[in-house]
Amino acid sequence: MTTAKSVEALFTPFSHGTLQLANRIVMAPMTRQFSPGGVPGSNVADYYRRRAENQVGLIVTEGTVVDHPDAANQDNVPHFYGEAALRGWADVVDAVHAAGGRIVPQIWHMGAKGQVNDYTEAEIAAIVEAFAHSAAEAKRLGFDGIELHGAHGYLIDQFFWEKTNSRTDRYGGSMLKRTRFAVEVIEACRRAVGPEFPIILRISQWKGTDYAAKLATTPAELEQWLEPLVAAGVDLFHCSTRRFWEPEFEGSELNLAGWVKKLSGKPVITVGSVGLDEDFMTLFTQGKGANQTGIDGLIERLEREEFDLVAVGRALLADPEWPSKIRDGRVDEFQSFMPEALQTLY
Numbered sequence: 001m002t003t004a005k006s007v008e009a010l011f012t013p014f015s016h017g018t019l020q021l022a023n024r025i026v027m028a029p030m031t032r033q034f035s036p037g038g039v040p041g042s043n044v045a046d047y048y049r050r051r052a053e054n055q056v057g058l059i060v061t062e063g064t065v066v067d068h069p070d071a072a073n074q075d076n077v078p079h080f081y082g083e084a085a086l087r088g089w090a091d092v093v094d095a096v097h098a099a100g101g102r103i104v105p106q107i108w109h110m111g112a113k114g115q116v117n118d119y120t121e122a123e124i125a126a127i128v129e130a131f132a133h134s135a136a137e138a139k140r141l142g143f144d145g146i147e148l149h150g151a152h153g154y155l156i157d158q159f160f161w162e163k164t165n166s167r168t169d170r171y172g173g174s175m176l177k178r179t180r181f182a183v184e185v186i187e188a189c190r191r192a193v194g195p196e197f198p199i200i201l202r203i204s205q206w207k208g209t210d211y212a213a214k215l216a217t218t219p220a221e222l223e224q225w226l227e228p229l230v231a232a233g234v235d236l237f238h239c240s241t242r243r244f245w246e247p248e249f250e251g252s253e254l255n256l257a258g259w260v261k262k263l264s265g266k267p268v269i270t271v272g273s274v275g276l277d278e279d280f281m282t283l284f285t286q287g288k289g290a291n292q293t294g295i296d297g298l299i300e301r302l303e304r305e306e307f308d309l310v311a312v313g314r315a316l317l318a319d320p321e322w323p324s325k326i327r328d329g330r331v332d333e334f335q336s337f338m339p340e341a342l343q344t345l346y
Helices: 042-053 083-098 121-141 155-160 180-193 219-232 256-264 296-303 314-318 322-328 339-343
Strands: 014-016 019-021 025-027 058-065 102-108 146-152 199-207 236-240 268-271 309-312
Touching (some): 042 083, 083 102, 083 121, 121 146, 146 155, 146 180, 155 180, 180 199, 199 256, 256 268
Parallel strands (some): 025 309, 102 146, 199 236, 268 309
16 A cells, blocks of 8 residues: 655644634544543543654544433443533543644534424524533633534434425525524624634535435535525535545535535535545444555645545544654554454553
8 A cells, every 4th residue: 555645735834713723634423432421531531642742633532412402322432511520521631632632522412302393483592502512611711613513314414304394484495495403503603702713514415314415416406505694604624425525416526525615715624534445334234344544645635625624533433643654754654443443442
């Protein structure tokens, strides 16, 4: 395995508002369930510190849940509320910053236990406030921004998707109305953190229950979806696809991130099997992991400015030194991500 092209583009600084990064490598959020009772311990701080020490420009944490009864159904997923959990996250921030890295928490609500239609407007308002409270705490703790999880069929995305949102009030009935919940979350977070604190929104077309799902089937529909989110205060979009190299629409080689950048004018993060030869679901559908592979195609797209930042998931999960090895040409030393790696997630 070789990477023939220069990786210089991947290691150029990135600057957008107050977000100043040493390079274009982002650690993608990956749920680990290593926080008993929702409280991240010293092992979590060490986990993120190792990636920062090895040239990850921006770390996006695993999903952290807001203070709402439906927000999580897993006891070991970290909270982003409560004194003990926030004290643990303060230690994570200190560890990453001491290693020269930058870090944002991914703020998450895993979704309605029933249907989003079941939520009254009063409960929606309470959830919006829970997001805003977590955003304010992130700023207080010294994080470098926040990411709101609006993808993969979780709560914000459940409001986006017509198959999970059949409301007939102001939160449903059209693509524009289905953005209303996300807009209220973004606006509330913006009020909580002020005008300069970076807000990233993670979006996807695909869902955990439907890999072929499309919120927008054309560029025009995608633009219609993005406009209210930009107006609400999103600074960057994190565009999740299963394979970054696949075009989003016929007639263009642009992936989802490329189209979002073109239509919104905002910086974007691409993600999807970066550095791997298989998409992540083969681990579960075929019982095999992916092999590390070169990134020449990725570099070419980055050089063309199709996207601004590159999120690395499993490759970086398996090998915390992935960025350093890419930079130093040590690609033959990559560690493979195989099923047994799920037992450690170190």
